[in-house]
Amino acid sequence: MSQSLKIENLHASVEDTEILKGLSLEIPKGEVHAIMGPNGSGKSTLSKVMAGHEDYEVTAGTVLMDDVDLLDLEIDERSRAGFFLAFQYPHEIPGVSNANFLRAALQARLPKGEEIDAVAFYKDMYAKMDALSMDRKFTGRSVNDGFSGGEKKRNEILQMMMLEPKYAVLDETDSGLDIDALKIVAEGVNRMRSPERGFLVITHYQRLLDYIVPDVVHVMSDGQIVKTGGKELALELEEKGYDWVTEELAVTA
Amino acid sequence: MSSTLSENETAATAETSVPWFAAPPVHDIALELPDWYREIQSESWQTFLNLPDPERRDENWRFADLRKLRFAELIAARPADNVESLVQRAKAERVEHFAAHFVFANNRLIYSEVADLPEEAICLPINQALADHGDVVRAHFMKEEGTLGGAKFQALHGAATLSGLFVHAPKGCVIEKPVVVHHFSGGDFQAIFPHTLAVAEDNASISIMDFFESIVDGEQSVIVGGVDLVASNGGRVQYVSMQDESDAGPKHVQLNSSRAGRDANIVSAFVNLGASWVRNESINHMQENGSDIQIFGACLANGSQEYDQRTLQSHEAEHTTSDLLFKNALYDESRTIFAGLIQVQPGSHHTDSYQTCRNLLGSDKAEANAMPGLEIDADQVKCSHGSTSGQISDEEIFYLQARGIPAESARQMISLGFMNESVSKLTGAEIKENLFERIERKFASLRNW
Numbered sequence: 001m002s003q004s005l006k007i008e009n010l011h012a013s014v015e016d017t018e019i020l021k022g023l024s025l026e027i028p029k030g031e032v033h034a035i036m037g038p039n040g041s042g043k044s045t046l047s048k049v050m051a052g053h054e055d056y057e058v059t060a061g062t063v064l065m066d067d068v069d070l071l072d073l074e075i076d077e078r079s080r081a082g083f084f085l086a087f088q089y090p091h092e093i094p095g096v097s098n099a100n101f102l103r104a105a106l107q108a109r110l111p112k113g114e115e116i117d118a119v120a121f122y123k124d125m126y127a128k129m130d131a132l133s134m135d136r137k138f139t140g141r142s143v144n145d146g147f148s149g150g151e152k153k154r155n156e157i158l159q160m161m162m163l164e165p166k167y168a169v170l171d172e173t174d175s176g177l178d179i180d181a182l183k184i185v186a187e188g189v190n191r192m193r194s195p196e197r198g199f200l201v202i203t204h205y206q207r208l209l210d211y212i213v214p215d216v217v218h219v220m221s222d223g224q225i226v227k228t229g230g231k232e233l234a235l236e237l238e239e240k241g242y243d244w245v246t247e248e249l250a251v252t253a
Numbered sequence: 254m255s256s257t258l259s260e261n262e263t264a265a266t267a268e269t270s271v272p273w274f275a276a277p278p279v280h281d282i283a284l285e286l287p288d289w290y291r292e293i294q295s296e297s298w299q300t301f302l303n304l305p306d307p308e309r310r311d312e313n314w315r316f317a318d319l320r321k322l323r324f325a326e327l328i329a330a331r332p333a334d335n336v337e338s339l340v341q342r343a344k345a346e347r348v349e350h351f352a353a354h355f356v357f358a359n360n361r362l363i364y365s366e367v368a369d370l371p372e373e374a375i376c377l378p379i380n381q382a383l384a385d386h387g388d389v390v391r392a393h394f395m396k397e398e399g400t401l402g403g404a405k406f407q408a409l410h411g412a413a414t415l416s417g418l419f420v421h422a423p424k425g426c427v428i429e430k431p432v433v434v435h436h437f438s439g440g441d442f443q444a445i446f447p448h449t450l451a452v453a454e455d456n457a458s459i460s461i462m463d464f465f466e467s468i469v470d471g472e473q474s475v476i477v478g479g480v481d482l483v484a485s486n487g488g489r490v491q492y493v494s495m496q497d498e499s500d501a502g503p504k505h506v507q508l509n510s511s512r513a514g515r516d517a518n519i520v521s522a523f524v525n526l527g528a529s530w531v532r533n534e535s536i537n538h539m540q541e542n543g544s545d546i547q548i549f550g551a552c553l554a555n556g557s558q559e560y561d562q563r564t565l566q567s568h569e570a571e572h573t574t575s576d577l578l579f580k581n582a583l584y585d586e587s588r589t590i591f592a593g594l595i596q597v598q599p600g601s602h603h604t605d606s607y608q609t610c611r612n613l614l615g616s617d618k619a620e621a622n623a624m625p626g627l628e629i630d631a632d633q634v635k636c637s638h639g640s641t642s643g644q645i646s647d648e649e650i651f652y653l654q655a656r657g658i659p660a661e662s663a664r665q666m667i668s669l670g671f672m673n674e675s676v677s678k679l680t681g682a683e684i685k686e687n688l689f690e691r692i693e694r695k696f697a698s699l700r701n702w
Contacts, residue, residue, distance in 0.1 A: 051651075051655050052654075052655075053651060054647070074659075074660075075651065075655055075660075076655075076656075076657050076658055079655055079656055079657035080657040087652065087655075090652065091648055091649050091651075091652040093652070093653070093666075093667060094671065094674050095669070095670025095671055095673040095674035095677065096666050096667065096669070096670035100666075101653070101666070104653075104658050104666060105656040105657050108657045108659065142670065159656060163656065163657070
């Protein structure tokens with residue numbers, strides 16, 4: 001059994017427009033991969049397709065998570081199987097408290113008839129909130145309702161820490177964060193790094209990768225991975241711009 | 254009551270309407286009532302007889318299903334025969350910490366318990382309060398002159414009411430825990446007329462919860478209730494109406510009036526889960542500078558239930574504020590009607606007033622009507638009103654599903670959250686928890702999400 005998140009020849013469309021055009025990459029457990037790419041290259045589409053968003057139609061390919069094809073599972077089944085997406089734009093759910101939301105998510109992972117231990121749950125949640133410098137008042141507040149951009153992103157990381165996925169995709173988690181919030185979020189992610197877990201960090205800017213240092217960097221353009229390298233690739237991109245990659249491609253083609 | 258009088262009235266109004274019944278449908282409790290109270294009763298009865306039935310072309314009854322509000326065969330409610338079990342039910346459902354608890358069944362007091370009431374506070378059934386506290390009752394009882402269409406019901410209520418509670422907090426008296434009142438009703442065409450009168454004097458504070466429930470399921474009982482809330486300088490009143498009657502049968506009219514004095518604050522909430530037809534009217538006067546009133550609604554309608562709610566926020570002085578938030582979740586073929594008016598009276602400068610009605614449509618056949626309104630006659634005023642109707646967004650469900658919550662549970666959580674948003678603005682963790690549980694219970698009973 002392979003221990004990786006392996007995307008192979010993934011094609012996906014929105015309303016008959018193909019966005020992902022045969023994308024392949026593999027994230028072995030224990031590694032952090034980054035995807036960088038210009039706006040419109042399909043980065044966010046990739047994250048939503050993996051999570052199972054219904055606006056996207058997968059026309060070919062597989063997304064194997066430890067040999068299970070995510071594409072065969074319902075949205076909630078993917079999550080319970082160990083997949084996690086930190087949203088670029090987390091939704092607001094008025095009237096549903098953060099604590100109840102997390103509890104319901106954890107409860108959904110238990111066998112029927114088994115109940116969450118409330119005391120242990122709160123203890124665990126408070127410890128993780130402290131690590132993210134989140135005020136405890138957030139437990140009683142409605143999910144993301146009236147949260148600032150930074151608070152929403154921290155809340156995504158809190159959810160990831162509580163759900164302890166096997167593989168996590170962070171979709172532009174750095175956007176809208178000031179440097180202090182960025183450091184806190186990155187610290188939260190780094191604490192989660194382990195030989196038992198893989199990460200895919202999607203970002204437009206190299207800045208985040210100063211704090212979450214990737215093992216592998218992929219460059220995405222027009223729905224495909226066009227270049228793969230080490231962490232120094234991110235720096236090179238930052239220096240030379242995305243045009244450099246696309247021009248280089250044009251030359252080799 | 255004189256039957257001759259009624260017959261004369263019959264003749265006089267035969268052209269436009271047939272009287273619903275010949276005398277107020279209330280049992281004779283053989284009380285010694287003060288003259289002024291007898292006068293209110295007989296004048297109300299005359300008014301009731303003289304007023305025509307509500308008509309659809311009246312703006313105040315627009316969208317209403319008028320077939321539902323003719324109570325032709327109303328009779329006086331008979332004593333409930335399972336009093337002990339009703340008391341047990343009421344005890345099981347009240348909040349854990351309360352100031353006092355009163356239980357009425359078909360207009361009769363069947364239980365009372367005072368747990369934690371300040372010495373100077375008065376908490377008595379209205380008919381008992383008339384003797385010793387008649388002056389305070391008389392000063393505030395049914396003083397509302399206008400109605401939002403329910404004049405005929407108000408008159409009927411005035412002619413018949415003898416049940417319900419009078420709560421008086423004199424100057425500086427803070428009743429911290431809620432006063433809990435249960436009103437059970439039952440029996441086909443049997444009517445109850447509960448009244449709640451709360452008076453918080455200067456810097457005093459009162460919290461009341463009225464629970465409306467059916468004795469048994471499926472009986473065509475009728476509830477015509479009235480509520481008067483008064484807070485003078487710096488006083489505070491919080492009032493909750495939890496209407497959880499049988500969803501097959503009962504018809505419920507409730508007419509609320511709130512009057513807030515200088516820097517006073519009144520909060521009232523209408524939670525509707527049961528009854529086949531409900532009409533809530535809520536008239537709110539911000540009478541003196543700095544007064545503030547908040548009105549919250551949470552209605553969960555299914556089957557063929559119809560909830561008809563009309564509100565007025567009347568700003569009558571400077572620096573007054575009010576906020577209204579009504580949330581309706583509709584399923585099956587249910588209907589809701591919301592008509593809200595903000596009036597800023599001449600000279601009521603620096604007013605802040607908000608009004609929001611949101612409808613969550615859980616079925617294609619459900620119907621939510623909203624008529625927000627605004628009349629401003631002052632300067633430096635901040636007002637907003639709006640209503641929205643919609644379904645749960647796919648993106649919200651996607652977000653919850655992406656955390657492992659199955660779609661069906663996600664839908665329930667979002668709907669419940671939608672309903673709870675207005676209730677969560679009340680004061681008191683136990684009160685909110687109690688309401689949440691009731692709302693959740695009804696959600697759990699719905700078959701079609």
